[in-house]
Amino acid sequence: MQPSVKVVSLVSVGRHPQSGRSRRAEQDGRAVELGLKLASAELTVVHAGNAQEQVLRQYAGMGLLSLTVLEQESDCDAVPVLVSFLQDKRIDVVLTGVRAESGESSGMLPYLLAEKLGWPLVPRVADIISIQGGAAEVLLALPRGQRRAVTVKLPFIASVDNAAQEARQTAFGPGLRADVKVLNVDSVVDEAASQWQISAAKPRPKRIKVVKAKTAADRMKAATAKPMGSGGKVMKDETAAEKAQAIFDLLLEEKVVR
Amino acid sequence: MILDWLPPTLIGFLLVLAGIGAVRRMNLWRAGQAEKVDILAGLLAMPKRYLHDLHHVVERDKYMSRTHVATGGGFVLAMVLVLFVHLFGVKSEILAWALLAALVLMFCGALFVYKRRMNPPSRLSKGPWMRLPKSLLTFSITFFVLTLPAAGILPEGTGGWILTLVLSVLILMSLSEMLFGMTWGGPMKHAFAGALHLAFHRRSERFGGGRSTGLKPVDFGDGVTIKEVHGVAKPTDFKWNQLLGFDACVQCGRCEAVCPAFAAGQPLNPKKLIQDMVVGFAGGTDEKYAGSPYPGVEVGNAKGAPDQIITNGLISSDTLWSCTTCRACVEECPMMIEHVDAIVDMRRFLTLEKGETPNKGAQVLENIIATDNPNGYSPASRTHWAADQNLNVMKDVKQADVLFWVSDGAFDMRSQRILRSFVKLMKAANVDVAILGDEELDSGDVARRLGDDAAFQSLAKRNLATLSKYSFKTIVTTDPHAFHCLKNEYGDFGSDALKGVEVLHHTTFLNRLIKEGRFNLSPLQGGSKVTYHDPCYLGRYNGEYEAPRELLASLGIEVAEMERSRYRSRCCGGGGGAPITDIPGERRIADMRMEDVISTGADMVAVGCQQCTAMLEGVVEPRPVVKDIAEILAGQLIEETH
Numbered sequence: 001m002q003p004s005v006k007v008v009s010l011v012s013v014g015r016h017p018q019s020g021r022s023r024r025a026e027q028d029g030r031a032v033e034l035g036l037k038l039a040s041a042e043l044t045v046v047h048a049g050n051a052q053e054q055v056l057r058q059y060a061g062m063g064l065l066s067l068t069v070l071e072q073e074s075d076c077d078a079v080p081v082l083v084s085f086l087q088d089k090r091i092d093v094v095l096t097g098v099r100a101e102s103g104e105s106s107g108m109l110p111y112l113l114a115e116k117l118g119w120p121l122v123p124r125v126a127d128i129i130s131i132q133g134g135a136a137e138v139l140l141a142l143p144r145g146q147r148r149a150v151t152v153k154l155p156f157i158a159s160v161d162n163a164a165q166e167a168r169q170t171a172f173g174p175g176l177r178a179d180v181k182v183l184n185v186d187s188v189v190d191e192a193a194s195q196w197q198i199s200a201a202k203p204r205p206k207r208i209k210v211v212k213a214k215t216a217a218d219r220m221k222a223a224t225a226k227p228m229g230s231g232g233k234v235m236k237d238e239t240a241a242e243k244a245q246a247i248f249d250l251l252l253e254e255k256v257v258r
Numbered sequence: 259m260i261l262d263w264l265p266p267t268l269i270g271f272l273l274v275l276a277g278i279g280a281v282r283r284m285n286l287w288r289a290g291q292a293e294k295v296d297i298l299a300g301l302l303a304m305p306k307r308y309l310h311d312l313h314h315v316v317e318r319d320k321y322m323s324r325t326h327v328a329t330g331g332g333f334v335l336a337m338v339l340v341l342f343v344h345l346f347g348v349k350s351e352i353l354a355w356a357l358l359a360a361l362v363l364m365f366c367g368a369l370f371v372y373k374r375r376m377n378p379p380s381r382l383s384k385g386p387w388m389r390l391p392k393s394l395l396t397f398s399i400t401f402f403v404l405t406l407p408a409a410g411i412l413p414e415g416t417g418g419w420i421l422t423l424v425l426s427v428l429i430l431m432s433l434s435e436m437l438f439g440m441t442w443g444g445p446m447k448h449a450f451a452g453a454l455h456l457a458f459h460r461r462s463e464r465f466g467g468g469r470s471t472g473l474k475p476v477d478f479g480d481g482v483t484i485k486e487v488h489g490v491a492k493p494t495d496f497k498w499n500q501l502l503g504f505d506a507c508v509q510c511g512r513c514e515a516v517c518p519a520f521a522a523g524q525p526l527n528p529k530k531l532i533q534d535m536v537v538g539f540a541g542g543t544d545e546k547y548a549g550s551p552y553p554g555v556e557v558g559n560a561k562g563a564p565d566q567i568i569t570n571g572l573i574s575s576d577t578l579w580s581c582t583t584c585r586a587c588v589e590e591c592p593m594m595i596e597h598v599d600a601i602v603d604m605r606r607f608l609t610l611e612k613g614e615t616p617n618k619g620a621q622v623l624e625n626i627i628a629t630d631n632p633n634g635y636s637p638a639s640r641t642h643w644a645a646d647q648n649l650n651v652m653k654d655v656k657q658a659d660v661l662f663w664v665s666d667g668a669f670d671m672r673s674q675r676i677l678r679s680f681v682k683l684m685k686a687a688n689v690d691v692a693i694l695g696d697e698e699l700d701s702g703d704v705a706r707r708l709g710d711d712a713a714f715q716s717l718a719k720r721n722l723a724t725l726s727k728y729s730f731k732t733i734v735t736t737d738p739h740a741f742h743c744l745k746n747e748y749g750d751f752g753s754d755a756l757k758g759v760e761v762l763h764h765t766t767f768l769n770r771l772i773k774e775g776r777f778n779l780s781p782l783q784g785g786s787k788v789t790y791h792d793p794c795y796l797g798r799y800n801g802e803y804e805a806p807r808e809l810l811a812s813l814g815i816e817v818a819e820m821e822r823s824r825y826r827s828r829c830c831g832g833g834g835g836a837p838i839t840d841i842p843g844e845r846r847i848a849d850m851r852m853e854d855v856i857s858t859g860a861d862m863v864a865v866g867c868q869q870c871t872a873m874l875e876g877v878v879e880p881r882p883v884v885k886d887i888a889e890i891l892a893g894q895l896i897e898e899t900h
Contacts, residue, residue, distance in 0.1 A: 171611055171612055
């Protein structure tokens with residue numbers, strides 16, 4: 001990859017699904033892995049939150065020389081500090097996970113950043129194949145192992161899907177020795193979130209799966225077959241107005257727009 | 259006589275060269291890391307260590323032990339007398355006769371060395387080692403003839419200057435091997451380095467019948483300054499006495515003959531590994547190595563230097579990950595070299611510094627860190643296996659006679675059968691027992707053998723903190739790996755939690771209960787033939803060979819012993835994280851062990867380890883039944899009816 005590409009991977013503190021303990025977040029780890037592939041040692045890894053958090057060492061142990069922390073309290077909003085950090089730098093690609101494993105876990109962060117920065121957002125990428133001439137060739141992850149190749153102009157934000165290359169093993173020694181650069185930022189308390197009452201989610205009862213298939217071949221088919229899209233159509237040759245009308249009609253039909 | 263000055267001059271000259279070589283060699287060892295050793299006490303203890311401990315190991319091969327006593331003893335005695343008779347020119351017929359006797363002894367020994375070298379087994383190194391018996395014979399004959407005049411058997415000046423010249427050439431040849439070669443890297447190096455290795459051994463507890471098997475902890479410093487490197491990256495990162503230990507190798511290949519990974523065709527040969535370490539700290543290549551290679555790896559391409567990263571060109575990391583840490587090589591080594599320590603030291607670098615634990619290693623370590631068990635199960639489900647067991651939990655009772663350390667077998671359905679059987683036996687014997695429940699964590703065995711000493715130490719310290727909250731006299735576990743950690747490795751972390759506490763394996767514990775008559779068993783009917791597989795971490799690591807056999811005997815079972823049993827037991831392939839790193843070979847170690855079982859004609863193999871159970875049961879059927887001793891006993895328990 002070209003060394004001139006400036007890539008930033010945003011990382012959060014993950015949460016192990018079984019133990020509930022802090023860990024390197026699955027998707028954020030992949031965002032760092034992809035960042036290392038694109039920019040190797042030039043990669044900037046940024047965390048907004050507590051600089052003393054030990055989990056950051058697990059990211060650093062992937063071979064980072066340093067890690068930038070925008071120091072702020074846990075009740076602060078990550079978006080404004082990240083926007084001001086990213087804004088005044090000449091950055092080409094920002095990588096995030098699809099959603100955090102702890103906190104709000106709304107998955108909104110990449111969208112809000114894209115909106116504030118005015119950059120395109122590429123959701124759920126499986127890989128970034130090349131970056132050349134101010135544009136990147138990106139593979140989007142679709143269900144059932146399908147991929148869609150798209151070309152995006154720089155700069156852009158991409159959220160990294162579970163289909164991307166798995167994060168490499170973290171090494172204890174380098175993680176311990178990595179430099180944690182703490183930046184003082186004007187953090188903003190998330191007023192809205194402070195009003196919320198948070199309670200544990202109740203697991204939704206699962207519908208018992210009735211296997212209708214009689215033979216192994218049927219079961220294989222049921223497990224792997226592409227869902228037959230009912231409805232929907234591909235519009236390629238129509239005018240922009242017609243395409244927009246079609247989308248609008250669909251939104252009305254689905255009662256998204258009333 | 260014109261040339262009379264020549265033999266003493268030659269002897270003196272070669273002695274000086276040997277002295278220079280010795281200093282150079284010592285400087286190579288001194289490039290290693292500092293390690294505190296009591297130099298004087300070590301040197302004083304050395305003769306006893308040699309005559310008793312080392313000889314005890316050599317004695318397993320009677321032919322070789324007698325040969326070595328004759329050759330080595332004869333040589334040392336002869337060399338000392340040569341100095342007096344020929345170098346210092348002491349005129350004494352008694353000394354001369356004594357020298358002749360020593361030389362005859364050495365000659366006889368050397369003949370047997372020669373005989374063994376005529377058709378040497380594959381485990382022996384060839385190359386310069388093939389020359390050694392000839393050098394030994396030459397030495398003894400030459401000095402015999404040279405000494406005859408001094409003993410008064412031949413008149414002075416017999417043979418004239420021609421004989422003196424011929425003898426001088428022979429002296430040069432044989433003494434070059436015996437003295438010069440001793441300190442400049444020839445086969446005789448083993449005598450010089452070996453003697454010092456015995457004196458400055460890193461595990462002096464091993465001598466005098468002791469046992470020292472726990473790995474040494476990584477020093478992670480005081481938390482303020484951070485070390486440059488953890489584990490061993492370069493040969494100079496070893497302790498100096500480890501380097502000395504590598505130099506002591508005689509290349510007898512006994513380690514190679516017992517190594518399960520070597521037999522399975524995985525790229526590991528303990529003898530070659532030690533020789534590569536020597537190449538590493540002395541610099542050079544392995545071209546001159548004349549023994550069996552790592553299976554599937556050509557000899558001659560390995561290069562090393564004291565400050566070169568070992569896995570960059572000297573040995574492949576696959577070699578390090580093939581080891582099952584079964585300690586068969588260490589047990590078998592007549593020079594008492596510590597192969598497993600060296601391998602784990604180098605693994606530590608790969609895991610802690612490079613993040614290159616192969617295959618499932620990374621995932622397992624990540625799970626251990628995040629969930630305190632290798633498979634990433636919910637820590638809250640650790641006690642689910644005991645839902646119907648009505649066991650006391652320490653959190654509630656605070657104290658009990660016996661703490662049952664359940665180990666990670668709690669998550670595995672096969673191992674749970676062993677756990678339940680053991681609980682059934684304890685209940686029958688009315689043992690006051692409790693478990694830690696969800697407070698128990700993985701012992702850290704796997705993390706430590708995979709090189710992640712940070713994770714191991716974290717687990718050890720947290721486990722010790724939990725243990726220190728409760729009072730108990732005994733810890734019993736069905737897992738020899740946890741047993742080993744608790745007994746031999748947790749002591750390094752400055753906790754009093756295990757002070758005065760007896761750590762026992764369940765076979766030892768059950769054997770005591772039976773001897774006390776705490777429960778009644780019915781003899782095993784049906785005339786089935788049973789053999790017993792010694793788990794490495796119970797046998798070689800902790801010396802418990804008898805209790806399991808006594809337990810089987812109490813059921814009226816006469817154990818049909820395998821050829822490789824007790825201290826020579828072959829590993830099941832499940833130790834040292836080997837099933838996790840899974841380095842490919844030509845065969846599976848478990849299959850080979852099952853062949854050992856089948857060759858006894860047994861239809862059941864008794865085991866004392868859940869890991870061995872899993873490995874042996876993984877062998878395709880038809881094969882003998884695999885059962886833990888606790889399961890066999892529980893099946894024969896006579897329960898009182900009320």
